[in-house]
Every structure is written in C-alpha cells, then in structure tokens.
Amino acid sequence: MVxxxxxxxxxxxxYGHRQALENVNFQINEGEFIGLVGPNGGxxxxxxxxxxxxxKPSSGEISLFGVPIxxxxxxxxxxxVSQKANSFNRGFPATVTEVVAMGLxxxxxxxxxxxxxxxxxxxxxxxxxxxxxxxxxxxxxLSGGQQQRIFIARALVGEPKLLILDEPTVGVxxxxxxxxxxxLHELNEEKITLLLVTHDIGTMTxxxxxxxxxxxxxxxxxxxxxxxxxxxxxxxxxxGHPLNLVTHQH
Numbered sequence: 001m002v003x004x005x006x007x008x009x010x011x012x013x014x015y016g017h018r019q020a021l022e023n024v025n026f027q028i029n030e031g032e033f034i035g036l037v038g039p040n041g042g043x044x045x046x047x048x049x050x051x052x053x054x055x056k057p058s059s060g061e062i063s064l065f066g067v068p069i070x071x072x073x074x075x076x077x078x079x080x081v082s083q084k085a086n087s088f089n090r091g092f093p094a095t096v097t098e099v100v101a102m103g104l105x106x107x108x109x110x111x112x113x114x115x116x117x118x119x120x121x122x123x124x125x126x127x128x129x130x131x132x133x134x135x136x137x138x139x140x141x142l143s144g145g146q147q148q149r150i151f152i153a154r155a156l157v158g159e160p161k162l163l164i165l166d167e168p169t170v171g172v173x174x175x176x177x178x179x180x181x182x183x184l185h186e187l188n189e190e191k192i193t194l195l196l197v198t199h200d201i202g203t204m205t206x207x208x209x210x211x212x213x214x215x216x217x218x219x220x221x222x223x224x225x226x227x228x229x230x231x232x233x234x235x236x237x238x239x240g241h242p243l244n245l246v247t248h249q250h
Contacts, residue, residue, distance in 0.1 A: 003030045004066065005162050005193055006051060011060035013046055020046045022217045024060070028162070033184070033194045035208030035224075037201055039239045042215035044197050048164055051195075052080060065161075079103075079155030079163045081148070083170050096142070096150050097135045100125055103154035125157040126150075129183060145176025149183065156187075163187065165196045169203075181207050213238050 006028035013021040021043045028034055038044050049055040050062060053069060062069040065077065100122050101114060114122075126135050129149040134142065139150060148168055155163055165184075169177045185207070188194055198204050205211060205224040213220040213227070219238040220227060236243045 004028070005030055005064065006195075007061075007063040007066075008047075008050075009061045009063075011050070011057045011062060013043075013050065013055065014058045020216065021050075021057075024214070024218050026212065026218055026221065028193060028195060030161075030193055031188070031191055033188045033207070033209040034196065035204035035211045036195060036197045036214060037199065037204055037211065038214040038219075039241070040199075042239075044214055045166070047214065048080075048166060048195075048197065051164065052078065076158040077161045079158060079160030081151045081155050081163070081165045081168050083167045091140055094139055095135070096126060096131060096137050096139055097122060099139050099150055100153045100157055103157040121157050121159075125153040128156055129153045143176065144172045145180060148172060148180060152183065152187075156192075160192065162193045162195065165194070167197055167199070169198070169200070177203070215240060 004027055006026070008024055008026040011021055011024040011026075012019065024043075024047070026047075036044055036047070046055065050057060050069075051064070053072075053075070056070075064072045065074070101118075103125070104114070104118055104121070123132075123135070126132055129152050131146065131149050131153065134146065134150075139147060142150065151168075152163075152165075169180060172180060181203070184194060184196070188209075196204070196208070205228050208224060211220065211222065211224050211227040212218065215238055220230070232243065
C-alpha cells in the first residue's frame with residue numbers, strides 16, 4: 001500500500017497583508033518524483049519552508065508521514081538541497097568528506113564525535129553519488145555539477161525518505177544537468193521520494209513522474225503528458241503572464 005508522505009489541506013500563508021499561498025491542497029505519495037514549477041513569487045519557496053518547518057501556515061493543516069507537522073519529530077526523514085549559487089561560499093575551507101559529515105548534525109548535534117559507523121555512512125553517501133575519488137578534495141575546487149552531487153550526499157547521509165531540491169541545477173552546464181538527473185532517477189528507483197523545484201518546464205516534464213504548477217493557488221497536479229498537452233493560453237493563465245516554452249532534445 002502506497003503511503004502519503006506529505007498532506008496539505010486548505011493551507012493559506014500570509015506575509016503581513018500579502019497572501020503567498022491560497023487554499024492549497026497538495027499530496028506527495030511515497031515513491032513519486034514531483035516537479036514543482038511556477039513563476040517567481042508564486043509561492044514555491046514558501047511551500048518548501050512550510051514543509052521544512054521554517055514557517056507555520058496562517059491556516060490549514062500539514063501532515064508529514066501521517067503526523068501533524070507540529071508534532072512531527074523525525075526531521076532527518078526529510079533531506080534538503082538548496083540552490084548552490086545562493087547558499088554556498090566557494091572559499092569555504094572544507095573537504096568533501098567534511099561537507100557530507102555536516103549532514104549528520106541533525107542526528108548528532110554539533111559537538112559529538114563521529115563513530116566508526118557514522119564515518120562508514122559518510123563514505124557510503126559519497127560513493128552513492130559517484131564521488132569517492134574526490135573525498136579528500138576541497139569542496140571549492142569542484143565543478144558546479146560535482147558540488148551538487150556532494151550536497152546530495154550531505155542530504156543522503158541522514159537517510160531521508162523525502163528529498164527536497166530547490167533549483168539544484170542553477171549554474172550547472174547542460175552535460176552535467178543530464179548526469180545530475182540520471183542520479184536523481186537512481187535515487188528515486190531506490191524508493192527515495194523527490195520534490196524538485198525548477199523553472200525549466202521542458203526538463204521537468206521529461207524527468208518527473210508528476211508535475212505541480214503553483215502560483216499562489218495550485219493550478220495543476222498531474223502527469224507530465226497531461227501537463228504538456230495544456231495550451232499555451234492555459235499555461236500563460238497559470239503563470240499570470242505570456243509564456244514561451246523551450247523544447248529540449250534528449
């Protein structure tokens with residue numbers, strides 16, 4: 001039986017007098033690969049903050065793994081990979097192994113020593129993303145695509161059941177974007193549920209199992225084929241402005 005990992009019911013959120021989310025009903029089921037698209041300012045980042053517990057809804061209910069979010073304590077079940085360009089200092093003096101070890105902080109706290117078992121988990125996470133040969137390399141010396149693999153390893157070391165990725169391919173070249181998505185598919189096949197935020201509709205409809213379009217309200221939630229069959233006028237209405245789609249060749 002497929003279980004529901006995320007359940008949002010009639011969720012509203014306000015920044016002061018501005019409403020960012022309006023009556024959002026949204027579910028993520030175990031094993032799905034959700035692509036979340038929508039315009040800038042449409043509420044995608046707000047939705048992620050709500051799921052991570054960084055914000056509380058103005059009204060409505062959110063459940064994680066069947067538990068009301070305010071009572072949910074197993075935060076390590078959710079991994080998060082943010083936009084590299086906005087969240088990482090390339091001059092940060094840390095090796096790949098040290099960066100991945102940071103993913104255990106939620107479980108261990110900041111001052112506990114790593115056990116032999118923890119170090120094994122770190123090695124396995126690095127190997128999982130195909131970066132074992134770089135384990136002692138300074139993170140700032142890696143390419144954008146390589147760094148994103150390490151950030152995924154940092155999230156994976158906590159053994160999450162849901163992995164949230166916010167525009168993870170910003171600044172990554174086209175060849176490495178394809179390799180990056182190959183890795184995501186491997187993780188999804190291993191039963192890790194994925195929620196990926198992107199502006200690239202063409203790439204997302206090629207890779208995701210479900211597409212969600214959010215612009216304050218939830219305009220669409222369905223399979224990629226149904227999303228691609230929407231007219232240009234419908235998409236422009238969802239986004240609130242004329243939309244030109246770029247076709248990707250794979």
